[in-house]
Amino acid sequence: MKKQLQTLTPLPIKFDKESHRYIWEPTGEIFTHSVTGITGFNMDEKKKIAIERTKKYWQPRGTTVHSAFEWFLNKRNDQPIEQPAEWEEYMDWIYPLLQHRYVTDDFKPIATEFTVCDRKNGIAGTFDAFGYDIRTEKYVLLDLKTQSSKNANAYNTDEQLGAYASMLISLGVWIDECRTIWCRPDRTVVGEYQDVSTCLEAWNSKLGFWKMMQEEF
Numbered sequence: 001m002k003k004q005l006q007t008l009t010p011l012p013i014k015f016d017k018e019s020h021r022y023i024w025e026p027t028g029e030i031f032t033h034s035v036t037g038i039t040g041f042n043m044d045e046k047k048k049i050a051i052e053r054t055k056k057y058w059q060p061r062g063t064t065v066h067s068a069f070e071w072f073l074n075k076r077n078d079q080p081i082e083q084p085a086e087w088e089e090y091m092d093w094i095y096p097l098l099q100h101r102y103v104t105d106d107f108k109p110i111a112t113e114f115t116v117c118d119r120k121n122g123i124a125g126t127f128d129a130f131g132y133d134i135r136t137e138k139y140v141l142l143d144l145k146t147q148s149s150k151n152a153n154a155y156n157t158d159e160q161l162g163a164y165a166s167m168l169i170s171l172g173v174w175i176d177e178c179r180t181i182w183c184r185p186d187r188t189v190v191g192e193y194q195d196v197s198t199c200l201e202a203w204n205s206k207l208g209f210w211k212m213m214q215e216e217f
Contacts (some may be wrong), residue, residue, distance in 0.1 A: 005132055006139065006173060008111040013124060015115070022115065022124035031117060035125030035163040038210050039203075061090050062146045065183055066113075066128065068094045069144055073109040073129060092185040093146055102181075102190045107140065108132045116167035121207070127164040130173075138176035138193075141165055146183045154182055158194060162203030165196055 012025040022031040040048075051058075064086055087094055097103060109131040117124040129142040141164060143157050161178040168175060178194040 005108070006110060008114060008130065008171075008173065011115060011117065013115045013117060015126075022117065024117070024119065029119070030122075031119075031124040032122045033124075035123060035160060038123060039159045039163065039206060041210055042213075058146065058148065061093065061148075064090045065093050065097065065146045066144060069097060069103075069128070069183075070112045072098050072103065073107075073112050073131075093183050096186060096188040097181070097183045100181075100188045100190065103188075106133050106135045107142070108134055110139075116164055116171070118163075118167055118170075121211070123163075125163060125167075127161075127168075130168065130175075139174055140193075141168065141175050141178045141196075142181060143178070144181045144183060148185070150184050150187045152182070152184055154180070154189075154191060156202075158199045158202035159206045160203075161194060162199035162201070163207075165199055166203055169200075 013031075014023050014025055015021075016023055019030075022034070023029065024031070068087055068090075083091075107129075109129055111130045113126055113128065114130065115124060115126045127141065128144045131140055131142070132138070133140050141161055143161055143164075145157070157180045158178075161180070165175050165178060175196050178196060178199050180191040180194070182189040182191060
């Protein structure tokens with residue numbers, strides 16, 4: 001017996017591009033922090049400098065690949081794959097991603113680029129996709145990461161996925177597992193399932209540490 005698919009109604013949150021802040025529209029309340037701001041607040045200074053130095057390369061790539069991913073997940077089955085001009089530079093990443101069986105056949109999207117929040121702590125963020133794995137009959141929260149090398153190493157994404165999972169669960173959403181898709185040139189790898197409880201624990205630990213540091217300073 002097939003499960004009845006869950007649905008998600010967009011929350012009244014907008015992203016202000018000028019201030020780079022999320023806003024709760026009914027009250028004008030500004031979320032002073034983002035999920036990625038919390039997960040990366042204690043990042044090693046050398047790593048921060050390296051990330052900022054290479055931002056001109058990874059930011060446009062990430063934006064373009066995420067846009068292609070979102071478009072593909074939301075397209076109708078009879079709609080041909082388009083190739084906007086801005087995709088051309090990143091087709092080594094996009095083509096393998098949009099040809100991967102997990103993306104084309106197994107994953108049925110319920111929400112993409114969906115914004116969630118923790119109003120109590122003034123935190124908001126946007127996850128890449130939430131959907132249903134037809135093959136395993138699991139509800140899956142997905143994070144898409146782009147990397148510069150075909151043989152790049154995966155890294156831990158539990159905290160970030162845990163943040164989004166926590167905020168989705170607060171809306172009454174059921175999540176069976178989390179996964180990270182590693183989008184590399186000429187190679188897309190769908191990571192093994194990440195336990196939801198482990199991700200939640202990682203996020204709650206980081207959030208607790210961040211709050212403690214805020215109180216001290």
